[in-house]
Amino acid sequence: MNKTKVLLFALASMVATACVSDDVNHSQSNAEMVQSKIINSADSAIKGELIIYVDDATAAQLEGAENATRSGVVALDAILSEIGATEVKPVFNMLVNADLKRARNMHRWYTLTFSEDQNLENAAKLLSEIKEVERVQFDVPVSVPKVTSVEVDPAQFASTRSEALPFNDPGLAKQWHYNNDGTVDFPNARAGADINLFSAWEHTAGRNDVIVAIVDEGVCYEHEDLKDSFLVNEAELNGVAGVDDDGNGYKDDIYGYNFVDNGKVTWTKSKDSGHGTHVAGTVAAVNNNGIGVCGVAGGTGKGDGVRIISCQILSNEQAAGFGATAKAIEYAADRGACVLQNSWGFAAGQIANDNAFKSGQTGVELEAIEYFKSKKNHPALEGGIVIFAAGNDGKSVAVYPGAYNSLISVTAVASDGLPTYYTCYDRGCNVAAPGGEYTSSWDVQGCVLSTMPTNKASTGYAAMQGTSMACPHVSGIAALAISYAMDHGITLTLPELKDIIVSSVHSIDPYLTGFKANPEGGTLNLSSYKNKMGTGLIDAFQALMAVRGTRCIPIPVGETIYIDVKNYIGDGLSSIKMLGCDISDEAMEALGVEDCKMVGSKLRFACTKPGTALVTLTYVAGGTNVGGGQITGGMETKQEFAFVAREGIKIDEGTNGPITPGGWL
Numbered sequence: 001m002n003k004t005k006v007l008l009f010a011l012a013s014m015v016a017t018a019c020v021s022d023d024v025n026h027s028q029s030n031a032e033m034v035q036s037k038i039i040n041s042a043d044s045a046i047k048g049e050l051i052i053y054v055d056d057a058t059a060a061q062l063e064g065a066e067n068a069t070r071s072g073v074v075a076l077d078a079i080l081s082e083i084g085a086t087e088v089k090p091v092f093n094m095l096v097n098a099d100l101k102r103a104r105n106m107h108r109w110y111t112l113t114f115s116e117d118q119n120l121e122n123a124a125k126l127l128s129e130i131k132e133v134e135r136v137q138f139d140v141p142v143s144v145p146k147v148t149s150v151e152v153d154p155a156q157f158a159s160t161r162s163e164a165l166p167f168n169d170p171g172l173a174k175q176w177h178y179n180n181d182g183t184v185d186f187p188n189a190r191a192g193a194d195i196n197l198f199s200a201w202e203h204t205a206g207r208n209d210v211i212v213a214i215v216d217e218g219v220c221y222e223h224e225d226l227k228d229s230f231l232v233n234e235a236e237l238n239g240v241a242g243v244d245d246d247g248n249g250y251k252d253d254i255y256g257y258n259f260v261d262n263g264k265v266t267w268t269k270s271k272d273s274g275h276g277t278h279v280a281g282t283v284a285a286v287n288n289n290g291i292g293v294c295g296v297a298g299g300t301g302k303g304d305g306v307r308i309i310s311c312q313i314l315s316n317e318q319a320a321g322f323g324a325t326a327k328a329i330e331y332a333a334d335r336g337a338c339v340l341q342n343s344w345g346f347a348a349g350q351i352a353n354d355n356a357f358k359s360g361q362t363g364v365e366l367e368a369i370e371y372f373k374s375k376k377n378h379p380a381l382e383g384g385i386v387i388f389a390a391g392n393d394g395k396s397v398a399v400y401p402g403a404y405n406s407l408i409s410v411t412a413v414a415s416d417g418l419p420t421y422y423t424c425y426d427r428g429c430n431v432a433a434p435g436g437e438y439t440s441s442w443d444v445q446g447c448v449l450s451t452m453p454t455n456k457a458s459t460g461y462a463a464m465q466g467t468s469m470a471c472p473h474v475s476g477i478a479a480l481a482i483s484y485a486m487d488h489g490i491t492l493t494l495p496e497l498k499d500i501i502v503s504s505v506h507s508i509d510p511y512l513t514g515f516k517a518n519p520e521g522g523t524l525n526l527s528s529y530k531n532k533m534g535t536g537l538i539d540a541f542q543a544l545m546a547v548r549g550t551r552c553i554p555i556p557v558g559e560t561i562y563i564d565v566k567n568y569i570g571d572g573l574s575s576i577k578m579l580g581c582d583i584s585d586e587a588m589e590a591l592g593v594e595d596c597k598m599v600g601s602k603l604r605f606a607c608t609k610p611g612t613a614l615v616t617l618t619y620v621a622g623g624t625n626v627g628g629g630q631i632t633g634g635m636e637t638k639q640e641f642a643f644v645a646r647e648g649i650k651i652d653e654g655t656n657g658p659i660t661p662g663g664w665l
Helices: 003-014 020-037 056-064 074-082 098-103 120-128 170-174 197-201 275-284 322-334 354-358 364-374 467-487 494-503 540-548 585-591
Strands: 049-054 087-090 109-113 133-138 149-151 211-217 256-258 307-315 339-342 385-389 408-413 431-434 448-451 461-464 515-517 523-525 551-556 560-563 576-582 593-599 602-607 611-621 635-646
Touching: 020 120, 020 133, 049 056, 049 120, 049 322, 056 087, 074 120, 098 364, 120 133, 197 540, 211 275, 211 322, 211 467, 256 322, 275 307, 275 448, 275 461, 275 467, 307 322, 322 364, 339 467, 364 385, 385 467, 385 494, 408 467, 408 494, 431 467, 448 467, 467 494, 467 540, 494 540, 540 551, 540 635, 551 560, 576 593, 576 602, 585 593, 585 611, 585 635
Parallel strands: 211 307, 211 339, 256 307, 339 385, 385 408, 408 431, 551 635
Antiparallel strands: 049 109, 049 133, 087 109, 149 461, 448 461, 515 523, 560 602, 576 611, 593 602, 611 635
């Protein structure tokens, strides 16, 4: 009789005098308790592994244990022996920020390794029956993205380079997702269906003290357009190969770490798709270096772009499980990242809702995410922001973890500004960004262009589509917002930054009528996406203005409008008299302003070019005259606004005031 059976026999003897009904109730209660400790399903779980969360006393025993498969706790050791455990090791790295992690009870998570022949569900049941184990989690791998890409020869870029573009990267002209003028070779491409990045770049293109963690496939750190964007671990770079030179628990983690293979970051294995490198390029490809493409927060060519680290959870079509993914997220927090970029998840619909995800007891991956959110790694942000792709299953629910209500989940639109055929939408989705969509020729035009390790590993570029491509646009904008806040001495709370991201949008809904051809066959009923793509299509310029505290006023291109400032003060009902408008000559020229005059208490305004301008509107606060001297009157007040001239803005004929289709937030 093994130790476990001895313990159970003793327990049975202790309750032998109880009545029959009490025995039945105890049995039911114990079964419920056991089930409640198992926080997920064994479907697709890694064989021979379980993750457990133990009580504090058992954690202390395990930390001090000399034997890698014994804890010194009788009940736990009996089960470890029965399942043939070969290793018991902590999930989280207590060599870095140990006090913070202990305060969060992260030291109580352990991974058990045992024979793959052992029945996983039986092992989980045995562990959940002892009081020392409070949670049991099956180690399920994340989903490997299905990726199709088309290599783009950088020689093609030269013919499209325009001197009017803000940076000299030749591929920028093909990155419609940053600034769409409607000339994209894609059916019904629409001007303005982009993230309005050029206007944002006039204020910031990133800072090198903002660190973005790319949780994905390995990122090619030799790529010509990315090699200067990495946060390099100098101790490991200048140290001894195979040695943990900085004592952080990871050997040779120069550019990040490979949590699938437990070693250096890789991207050249036979089944690697380049997914991580493509995502990273959208965030941080170096700008204004005269080669390749641009990144949303890739700087101005002066070493001022954001820095990235590669937290590799996909390799050679193999995916990390919950435990290794949690370690990757923890590593990102410990290396100083303040933005967590995640174009991965579980299959859409696999987790029904937030309660099912949390299961009343947090799993190890959510534990790591909460740790990341709690870390203040940048002086301009109180915490870390976590951004996920919504998923490519075309279902009316975002994939988890991104669907979880405290995280940002990103849907995808094409260059026509409409939902892509593949995007997940509706429940759990927060904001939209360009993800691209292929045409029958599968060329670069309708897809997202970014960096890619190809046969020419240091010069590769490719077109891809997916919410995976939409997500890094939002991560890049988050990095810009943090950079801009730092430039202006502003500290954002995490809720403030999340609010800025999901409210700095222009609406998609007015365009969601009729049908759209699905490249895979059939049509999409666009009305089924109304109010389900998140708040709208993200706008980088508006995000920076929100950080600044400047209200945006939408302006249609090619129309004359009358701007009544009272619509933008308080509840819009105040009695306010406008006195004047101060707009620079440079802004007038950039917008092609043809009319800018005061007419009564309103500003008459007309421009011919899309763009943005900061303006100062002067008005009387209280009454119709400014007080002073022998006049008792109101206060002359000045307020800064941002005029945002975009294609597709409509006029409300009833109020003769500017609105956008569906309204700007």
